[in-house]
Each structure stands twice: as C-alpha cells, then as structure tokens.
Amino acid sequence: MQQEDQHLERWTVLCVDAPPLSPLSLVTDPGSDMFGSESSLSLFLNTLTPKFYVALTGTSSLISGLILIFEWWYFRKYGTSFIEQVSVSHLRPLLGGVDHSSPNSSSSSDGDTDSSRQTVSECKVWRNPLNLFRGAEYNRYTWVTGREPLTYYDMNLSAQDHQTFFTCDSDHLRPADAIMQKAWRERNPQARITAAHEALDLEDCATAYILLAEEEATTIVEAEKLFKQALKIGESCYRRSQQLQHHGAQYEAQHRRDTNVLVYIKRRLAMCSRKLGRTREAVKMMRDLMKEFPLLSMFNIHENLLESLLELQNYADVQAVLAKYDDISLPKSATICYTAALLKARAVSDKFSPEAASRRGLSTAEMNAVEAIHRAVEFNPHVPKYLLEMKSLILPPEHILKRGDSEAIAYTFFHLQHWKRVEGALNLLHCTWEGTFRMIPYPLEKGHLFYPYPVCTETADRELLPMFHEVSVYPKKELPFFILFTAGLCSFTAMLALLTHQFPELMGVFAKAFLSTLFAPLSFIMEKVESILPSSLWHQLTRI
Numbered sequence: 001m002q003q004e005d006q007h008l009e010r011w012t013v014l015c016v017d018a019p020p021l022s023p024l025s026l027v028t029d030p031g032s033d034m035f036g037s038e039s040s041l042s043l044f045l046n047t048l049t050p051k052f053y054v055a056l057t058g059t060s061s062l063i064s065g066l067i068l069i070f071e072w073w074y075f076r077k078y079g080t081s082f083i084e085q086v087s088v089s090h091l092r093p094l095l096g097g098v099d100h101s102s103p104n105s106s107s108s109s110d111g112d113t114d115s116s117r118q119t120v121s122e123c124k125v126w127r128n129p130l131n132l133f134r135g136a137e138y139n140r141y142t143w144v145t146g147r148e149p150l151t152y153y154d155m156n157l158s159a160q161d162h163q164t165f166f167t168c169d170s171d172h173l174r175p176a177d178a179i180m181q182k183a184w185r186e187r188n189p190q191a192r193i194t195a196a197h198e199a200l201d202l203e204d205c206a207t208a209y210i211l212l213a214e215e216e217a218t219t220i221v222e223a224e225k226l227f228k229q230a231l232k233i234g235e236s237c238y239r240r241s242q243q244l245q246h247h248g249a250q251y252e253a254q255h256r257r258d259t260n261v262l263v264y265i266k267r268r269l270a271m272c273s274r275k276l277g278r279t280r281e282a283v284k285m286m287r288d289l290m291k292e293f294p295l296l297s298m299f300n301i302h303e304n305l306l307e308s309l310l311e312l313q314n315y316a317d318v319q320a321v322l323a324k325y326d327d328i329s330l331p332k333s334a335t336i337c338y339t340a341a342l343l344k345a346r347a348v349s350d351k352f353s354p355e356a357a358s359r360r361g362l363s364t365a366e367m368n369a370v371e372a373i374h375r376a377v378e379f380n381p382h383v384p385k386y387l388l389e390m391k392s393l394i395l396p397p398e399h400i401l402k403r404g405d406s407e408a409i410a411y412t413f414f415h416l417q418h419w420k421r422v423e424g425a426l427n428l429l430h431c432t433w434e435g436t437f438r439m440i441p442y443p444l445e446k447g448h449l450f451y452p453y454p455v456c457t458e459t460a461d462r463e464l465l466p467m468f469h470e471v472s473v474y475p476k477k478e479l480p481f482f483i484l485f486t487a488g489l490c491s492f493t494a495m496l497a498l499l500t501h502q503f504p505e506l507m508g509v510f511a512k513a514f515l516s517t518l519f520a521p522l523s524f525i526m527e528k529v530e531s532i533l534p535s536s537l538w539h540q541l542t543r544i
Helices: 002-017 029-045 050-078 082-094 103-111 113-122 134-145 152-166 169-173 175-183 189-202 206-218 219-245 249-275 279-292 301-311 316-324 334-346 354-360 365-379 381-388 405-421 425-439 457-464 481-502 504-532 537-544
Strands: 126-127 399-401
Touching: 050 082, 050 481, 134 206, 134 219, 152 249, 152 399, 152 457, 169 175, 169 249, 175 189, 175 206, 189 206, 206 219, 206 249, 219 249, 249 279, 249 301, 279 301, 301 316, 301 334, 301 405, 316 334, 316 405, 334 365, 334 405, 334 425, 365 381, 365 425, 381 405, 381 425, 399 405, 405 425, 405 457, 481 504
Parallel strands: none
Antiparallel strands: 126 399
C-alpha cells in the first residue's frame, strides 16, 4: 500500500508540473514525415548494388530492341509506323482529336472536291492490257519456281471482271451459261475448269472455251486453238443478239455481253499471234478490231498495237497512234508516255554524249528528248530502274495501278527489248532521268506536267504484287520518328548496361548523383512551400 501511494504521488506531481498538451501536438509533424521519406529514399538508393543497375539498363535495352525490331518489320511490310498508326487511329479519337464538320468548314471541303476526285480516279486499278495467260505462262512459272506470281487480290479482281464482261441477267435461261455464271465465281481453278467442261457437254459455249484457253491450256498454241473455237460460237451469238438488241432491255444486255465476249476473243487471238511470232498478222487483227469497235476503249487495245508496231520497228505508225491517243483529254499511261520518250530519244541517242552536251549545251532535238523523258518519269518514276536493270523484274500482274510499281513492271516486261534495240536510248535515259526530281521536289503536293503523285500507290501495289517482290516506293519515305526513337533508346540503354557492368562503382556514383540532382528541384519547392504555408494549413492539406 505504501509503495502504491508513493507511485500515485509521483504521477500527480508529473501531471501538475508538465505543460498543457494542445490538440495539434498530438498529430505527427508533416515536415518530419517528409524528411523521413527523403532519408528513406536516400537510404534505398545507397542500398542498391551495381548489379541492379546492370539488370535495369539491360532489361530496358532488351525491351527497346524488341520494339525496334517489330517497328522496323511493320514499316517494311506496311510502309507506316505501328505506334504512329495506333496513336492516330485509336488514341486521337479518345483525346478529342477528331475534327467535327461544321458549316464553316463545309465550304472549304467543297472546294477540294475536284482534287479528291482526281485522287480517287488516279488510284483506280486497271486491267492490264498485256496480261499473260494463266495456264500457258503464269502456271508454268509456278511449276518451275514454286512461287505464285499472282496475288489473291489480283485474281479476285479478274473474277469480278469476268463476271462483268461474260455474264448477264438472262444466263439462267441457257443451261451452259448458267453453269459458266457459277464457274466465274469459283475460287478453285480446277473447279472452274471442271465447270467449263460440263457446260461444253451440254452445248457449245464461247465463255467455256475462253476459260479453258486461259487456264487449262499449257501452251500458247493450245490456247489459240481454243480461242478459235470460241470465235466461231462468239460470232454467231453476236450476230443473233445484234438483230434482237432493240426488242427489250434483256436483249440489249445480252448483246452487250456478246460484244464483250467477241472483242475479248479477238484481242486474245491477236496476242497469241504476237507471242507466236506472227506480228504483222497481230497488227492487222488489232487494227480491224479497233475499227469495228471504236468505243470499247476500256480494253486499251491501242497499247497492244503500240507494242506490236515497236516490234516491227514501224516507228512512223507508232507516231501516228501516239498522235491519236496521247491527247490531253485522254487518260495517260506509262506505255504512251515512255513510247513518246523513246521515239524522241531515238532521233538523238545514237550521237548523244554527256561530255559533249555539257560543253556545247543541248540542241533543240536533244532538249525535246530530255523533256519527253522528264515527262515520262514524272508520270511513273518507277520505270527507269527496271529499264536500266537496277531492280529485278517479275511477271506482270493481271491488274495495274497507273503511276504505280505494278504499271512499271508491266510496261518494262514487254518494252525493255524495244529500248535496248534503239542504240543509246538507255544511255540517254540513264543520264537524264534523275533530273526530273529537281523539277518536282515535293511530288505529293504539286506536280509539274501532271497532277501531284497519288499517295495511295504503295498500298495498292502491295496488294497487287506478290510478297517476294520488293515494292518500289516513291517518294522515298523517311524513317518514322518512333523507329529512330527506339533505336536511340536501345543504343543508349545498351551503352549504359555495358558501362555499368565494366565500371560498377563509378556508374553507381553517377546514378546516385543523377537521381539526387533530379529530385533536388522537388525538395527545394517543398521546403519553400513549408516555409510559406502555416503549419495548420499544411497539416490540413496532408490530411486530405
């Protein structure tokens, strides 16, 4: 009891002598917490070993390297940066970057209608007028090399063309035509050939012979025999429908179909003659076809005629054809532009010398030839590398994109021999073609003799040309920012990892100094805030 009384008296004296406690004194001082966090951060940094920095920089280098490899692969395959595409397509709408149409902007959009229409028309895919035979040429290439020269997109476009040219709404009335209408939609080549034989078992059918000549015949001679059989049936069907075309819309559609079939057969027969060496016969057939059906310009038969006349070296007739079709109101092509350049180069190329031209200047004829080459290169800048054999050539596709790589391949495949035949023509092209790009430094914004170069050619050519071909791109694209950024980041982190591994203590000192310097402004700002704000307000803010 006495001991308890003594403890109680001591506790009473301590309570009486102690100063009074305020409510704020019961709360921990925020400044002490901040200084404690800083001390714990410095303690954490001091405990880090050099192995940690090596692992950190090595991991960062590995991750940035993987991103770099993926970005480079994506850019080589699709021509754009994956990160940039994702940010533009997905992040910009989320951040409100989509421009909403307004009445004020409608007038400006109307002002750009003509340019947008021109861009759409220039990005249109055209049927290759000199396309090869699938069975006799494309399939033989596949048998020899094991590669597919045609893409699925290209063959799908051909299937759509066949359905447009060779079918009509009244095909269901005739069993053979009904079978062929389904055959043109088949994806399997063997199924199409089987359907064509089934149609011929029922009755003679021109379109069935066309399909067999295109896909089953393994030589040009076999294809020509089948086309001749198709010609007999096609001519009789054409004469019959021509007499009934005014009896109704159904007969008119049937006559249009029979016209397309007949023109196609005659054109392919002319191409067979050209491939078999009977070039004069091919020229006569093409001229007769153009006189009989002058309005069917969609087949571009004049380009077949130009190539055959060049083979005969009949340059006067070539100039006559160019005078008719190289008109400002007609759509241009690489065949027209480069053939015109070849004719003008032929007049001066045999005596042309770049050294002599630099001393005395260009004559009037040489200037005309150089201007024609610049005009052709501006229309399609991909052709010169193929003509000069600076880029490997492949089989041309069945469809081409004007001013694109596919058109350049199709033109060079058939016309390279004509340029080689003219003495000095390739030398003149080699000396002058690059001068075109000095005249049009910004081809996507402004052209010189033609409209600005369309931006859609690369995407369309990648669909038309096989994967093993490296698509020619114009203008040459700069590497995207993210590829350069990831390359720099990968190199920098790899260098840091190597230095940290070689000099661990020195790099540890540098890392601590860098982090302390990095957090110094934040510590200075926090000290100023503590000195300015009252302790009560700062306490309330820390509680929030």
